[in-house]
Amino acid sequence: xxxxxxxxxxxxxxxxxxxxxxxxxxxxxxxxxxxxxxxxxxxxxxxxxxxxxxxxxxxxxxxxxxxxxxxxxxxxxxxxxxxxxxxxxxxxxxxxxxxxxxxxxxxxxxxxxxxxxxxxxxxxxxxxxxxxxxxxxxxxxxxxxxxxxxxxxxxxxxxxxxxxxxxxxxxxxxxxxxxxxxxxxxxxxxxxxxxxxxxxxxxxxxxxxxxxxxxxxxxxxxxxxxxxxxxxxxxxxxxxxxxxxxxxxxxxxxxxxxxxxxxxxxxxxxxxxxxxxxxxxxxxxxxxxxxxxxxxxxxxxxxxxxxxxxxxxxxxxxxxxxxxxxxxxxxxxx
Amino acid sequence: xxxxxxxxxxxxxxxxxxxxxxxxxxxxxxxxxxxxxxxxxxxxxxxxxxxxxxxxxxxxxxxxxxxxxxxxxxxxxxxxxxxxxxxxxxxxxxxxxxxxxxxxxxxxxxxxxxxxxxxxxxxxxxxxxxxxxxxxxxxxxxxxxxxxxxxxxxxxxxxxxxxxxxxxxxxxxxxxxxxxxxxxxxxxxxxxxxxxxxxxxxxxxxxxxxxxxxxxxxxxxxxxxxxxxxxxxxxxxxxxxxxxxxxxxxxxxxxxxxxxxxxxxxxxxxxxxxxxxxxxxxxxxxxxxxxxxxxxxxxxxx
Numbered sequence: 001x002x003x004x005x006x007x008x009x010x011x012x013x014x015x016x017x018x019x020x021x022x023x024x025x026x027x028x029x030x031x032x033x034x035x036x037x038x039x040x041x042x043x044x045x046x047x048x049x050x051x052x053x054x055x056x057x058x059x060x061x062x063x064x065x066x067x068x069x070x071x072x073x074x075x076x077x078x079x080x081x082x083x084x085x086x087x088x089x090x091x092x093x094x095x096x097x098x099x100x101x102x103x104x105x106x107x108x109x110x111x112x113x114x115x116x117x118x119x120x121x122x123x124x125x126x127x128x129x130x131x132x133x134x135x136x137x138x139x140x141x142x143x144x145x146x147x148x149x150x151x152x153x154x155x156x157x158x159x160x161x162x163x164x165x166x167x168x169x170x171x172x173x174x175x176x177x178x179x180x181x182x183x184x185x186x187x188x189x190x191x192x193x194x195x196x197x198x199x200x201x202x203x204x205x206x207x208x209x210x211x212x213x214x215x216x217x218x219x220x221x222x223x224x225x226x227x228x229x230x231x232x233x234x235x236x237x238x239x240x241x242x243x244x245x246x247x248x249x250x251x252x253x254x255x256x257x258x259x260x261x262x263x264x265x266x267x268x269x270x271x272x273x274x275x276x277x278x279x280x281x282x283x284x285x286x287x288x289x290x291x292x293x294x295x296x297x298x299x300x301x302x303x304x305x306x307x308x309x310x311x312x313x314x315x316x317x318x319x320x321x322x323x324x325x326x327x328x329x330x331x332x333x334x
Numbered sequence: 335x336x337x338x339x340x341x342x343x344x345x346x347x348x349x350x351x352x353x354x355x356x357x358x359x360x361x362x363x364x365x366x367x368x369x370x371x372x373x374x375x376x377x378x379x380x381x382x383x384x385x386x387x388x389x390x391x392x393x394x395x396x397x398x399x400x401x402x403x404x405x406x407x408x409x410x411x412x413x414x415x416x417x418x419x420x421x422x423x424x425x426x427x428x429x430x431x432x433x434x435x436x437x438x439x440x441x442x443x444x445x446x447x448x449x450x451x452x453x454x455x456x457x458x459x460x461x462x463x464x465x466x467x468x469x470x471x472x473x474x475x476x477x478x479x480x481x482x483x484x485x486x487x488x489x490x491x492x493x494x495x496x497x498x499x500x501x502x503x504x505x506x507x508x509x510x511x512x513x514x515x516x517x518x519x520x521x522x523x524x525x526x527x528x529x530x531x532x533x534x535x536x537x538x539x540x541x542x543x544x545x546x547x548x549x550x551x552x553x554x555x556x557x558x559x560x561x562x563x564x565x566x567x568x569x570x571x572x573x574x575x576x577x578x579x580x581x582x583x584x585x586x587x588x589x590x591x592x593x594x595x596x597x598x599x600x601x602x603x604x605x606x607x608x609x610x611x612x613x614x615x616x617x618x619x620x621x622x623x624x625x626x627x628x629x630x631x632x633x634x635x636x
Contacts, residue, residue, distance in 0.1 A: 030448070059481070061477065062473070062476055062477055062480060064473035064474075064476065064477055066441065066469050066470060066473050067441055067444065067470070067473035067474045067476070067477040068477075069441075070438070070440075070441020070442060070444065070445060070470065070474065071441055071444045071445035071448060071474070071477060072445060073441065073442055073445055074380075074382065074430060074441060074442035074443060074444060074445020074446040074447070074448070074449075074457070075445040075446065075448045075449050076445070077425060077430055077431075077442075077445075077446070078380055078425070078430065078445070078446040078449035078450070078457075079449045080448060080449050082445075082448075094469075097435055097438065098438075098441055101434070101435055101438065102431075102433070102438060102441075102442065105421075106423060106431065107634070107635050108416060108631060108633075109413060109416055109417045109421050109423055109431075110413055110417075110423035110424075110425070110431075111413045111414035111416055111417075111423075112631075112632060112635070113423075113425070113426075114423055114425050115635035116635075117635075146633050147633060147634070149634070170634070170635035170636060171634045171635050244633075244634075
């Protein structure tokens with residue numbers, strides 16, 4: 001192992017490395033977005049790529065999310081492998097037609113003759129006081145669309161290996177990067193790309209299973225440490241991808257723990273968490289002694305830091321809800 | 335043009351008989367546009383078209399049998415009966431697809447132009463006057479212009495966006511001028527005169543290959559309503575009659591006759607088309623309907 005292998009990898013550097021390595025490896029890969037080339041991206045995830053690979057392959061675009069994603073579709077079905085950065089996930093609303101009615105459907109509608117190898121990267125999630133329109137997780141908008149893949153890495157190693165897998169994938173992949181993870185560091189990945197659609201047990205425990213993704217995985221791990229002090233051993237599953245969904249890994253864990261908590265930073269109704277609970281109920285009801293969802297209130301993401309903290313399911317909220325559910329400690333009466 | 339006209343009349347008949355399902359948007363009257371533009375393309379070029387695109391599909395060489403079979407929901411359809419009238423995809427013949435949402439073709443062609451630029455190809459977007467009020471139009475013309483992409487935007491201005499007169503919903507009233515505002519070379523031509531369309535399309539395609547995007551507005555008219563359920567009564571009778579009198583096939587017949595092409599030769603052509611179409615329809619109808627026992631979908635490409 002070389003020295004660089006031992007250096008921890010920053011999440012944003014993982015993104016940049018994955019894009020650079022795939023641009024290097026495959027001439028058909030291109031990368032574009034708003035402010036990504038000359039400026040290196042508003043989250044500084046892509047500096048230096050334009051200098052290295054030239055303006056034909058790495059370029060800045062007009063502020064035109066629909067045109068950017070529609071062009072990615074047109075490029076993908078004709079032989080390129082575009083990677084597009086949409087600055088904030090909230091802006092995906094502007095590109096819905098191209099992604100849902102075009103990219104996701106062409107493989108099926110062409111009678112499985114026309115693959116659509118594109119990646120839309122975007123920064124998602126709350127916790128930075130960006131307010132209601134720069135803090136959502138757009139995953140639920142896309143979760144019910146067959147043909148799309150949705151990756152949601154929680155760790156730098158996965159950010160790199162899953163992004164490489166997404167770029168090499170023959171299908172449209174939404175790659176959702178949580179804003180509160182860009183500055184996190186962690187071990188480097190194993191060589192080569194990963195496989196989209198496989199969850200990972202990131203902490204073993206026999207008392208309950210906590211399922212989370214992105215920033216929520218870190219909160220769940222912190223909560224699990226707190227709970228261990230109370231004698232509760234939580235198993236934590238990082239979903240890593242929402243579509244395809246690794247239901248077998250969830251069901252295998254539930255066969256041991258029989259209790260499921262899903263932590264979803266978004267709204268309960270129609271959210272990914274509720275969707276998973278529905279599938280678990282359908283396929284694993286006999287394993288379930290208890291199941292519940294920790295989601296956010298039904299109003300937009302607030303701006304003020306105390307309001308936003310209260311809105312998000314924190315590690316403290318996760319631990320408290322597990323204790324309450326386990327009857328260990330009742331909430332203090334008001 | 336004759337094949338497209340005969341095809342559309344046959345599809346209308348099959349629809350009324352209940353063999354074609356859902357809806358159809360027939361191309362009668364606009365044939366010169368897709369035939370003229372596609373004649374200016376070569377192998378390796380791409381086309382994105384609209385839900386009114388049986389014409390473009392045939393002009394690109396999709397066999398009438400495969401297209402008819404698609405509309406009939408047969409396994410032998412160009413897309414195995416999965417797409418239907420509005421959703422024809424055939425990249426083997428350069429057809430990126432026909433787009434069921436107004437304006438969708440514009441973005442797809444711009445993206446295909448990024449691929450085409452690498453091998454000297456061009457991409458063409460067909461769309462109607464209605465699409466020029468979509469975000470796709472404005473975002474994509476700008477995107478193509480700043481990236482100097484080899485794309486030709488072809489607006490088939492048939493004067494009506496669905497049931498609504500173009501003039502009543504289009505500010506400024508001049509579609510070609512909108513393209514000029516984005517710095518594109520832009521021309522307005524008689525979309526019912528095929529020679530004029532071919533000449534203008536060749537210029538636009540050459541420009542796109544060498545320099546970047548170009549725009550062509552083809553003035554034309556659909557003989558029928560917007561879709562199968564629309565009798566088109568919102569159009570003034572005198573307007574309709576005036577355009578019927580300028581039928582692109584009859585205009586071309588007149589022009590060819592003036593160029594001394596014998597009437598018998600044109601009659602032979604027409605008879606060939608009728609025979610070809612009758613065989614195509616018969617074979618398409620005889621093929622199996624796409625059904626769960628012969629079509630298993632796989633969600634993802636490997």
